[in-house]
Amino acid sequence: MKRFENILKSIGPMPLVMSAVALVLIIVSGLSYEGQVASHSFWSAIVAVFTRAILGASSWFGNNYGMGIILFTIFIRFLILPLMVYQVRSMMKMQVVQPALKALQAKYPGKDTESRQLMMAEQQALYKNAGVNPFASMLPLIVQMPILIALYQSIWNSPVLRSGKFLWLELGSNDPYYILPVLAALFTFASSWLSMQSNPDQNGITKAMPYLFPVIIFFSALAVPSALSLYWVVGNAFQTVQTFFLQNPFKIRREREAAEALEKEKQRKIKKARRGKRK
Structure with missing residues (x-):
């Protein structure tokens, strides 16, 4: 509980x-x-x-x-x-x-x-x-x-x-102009990139994820009806905005840099105090 x-x-x-x-x-x-x-x-x-x-x-x-x-x-x-x-x-x-x-x-x-x-x-x-x-x-x-x-x-x-039809789409068929797959991939990249930028410890896998996921989404969107691709586009656009507000990497970086600067200043003062005692 x-x-x-x-x-x-x-x-x-x-x-x-x-x-x-x-x-x-x-x-x-x-x-x-x-x-x-x-x-x-x-x-x-x-x-x-x-x-x-x-x-x-x-x-x-x-x-x-x-x-x-x-x-x-x-x-x-x-x-x-x-x-x-x-x-x-x-x-x-x-x-x-x-x-x-x-x-x-x-x-x-x-x-x-x-x-x-x-x-x-x-x-x-x-x-x-x-x-x-x-x-x-x-x-x-x-x-x-x-x-x-x-x-x-x-x-x-x-x-x-x-x-059903929507704009240029037949919802039960693939997007003939590949616009939705491209948008789905772009929004996937944007949300993944924003999320990864707030992580200070990145390895090869985490660095590759913002580029790997959009490729997967793009080819998946090519193979499914436009209705599902439309769901991915709207959902991933929502995810991008959500990530920016919940996990703003620029704000997190500023806060992390400020904390690191404060810690360095604290350690500098401690070392200075220790040198003063030795004298």
Whole structure:
């Protein structure tokens, strides 16, 4: 219970309120659709909820299904906002404990079982004391995967959505001009780059991630219906803005440099005081 309270405290009230409002809007949009969406199992019922929500949101714009997908995407992003905030806060805490983790690795350089067990025990204690969850970064991905699958199936199984048009797009077909795949890749790069810039300890893998993810998203967007690519574009654009406000690398760098300068000044004064005592 205390751990749950700490998580809620870390997230803050505003993201939770926004998430609750988004959930209500998803329910309202689903209820506003007057047609029937078939479901014959638990999973198909989830897909049906998504389909009804998109169709209901589309009806608010004169059955503009592209606008319905955009609005539904924004609802989903606000719905999972508490998880994203928790992920970012956990990542920032992980960056703080990185020096201590490196010290542990230096303390237990051996590869024998006893050395690994001791390091794991001290590492877990370090995470607990710092309030860090090393698996927090996986939560949004775990949540979004079934959402993406359900969205894909809701579009593919709905003749109305599959035959819908939006701007130059046929929502059930690929983007003929590759505009959505390019935009999805660009916004993925922007959000990944912003996120990585706030991390002072980068290795080869972390440096490559902002360039690897956009390539994956680009080729994935080429292979899926435009409706899903539209979801990625809007979702990744939202993610870019969210990352800037929650994990502003320029602000974090200024704060880190100020803290380092303060620490250097403190150490300089200590050394000066010690030299004075010797005299």
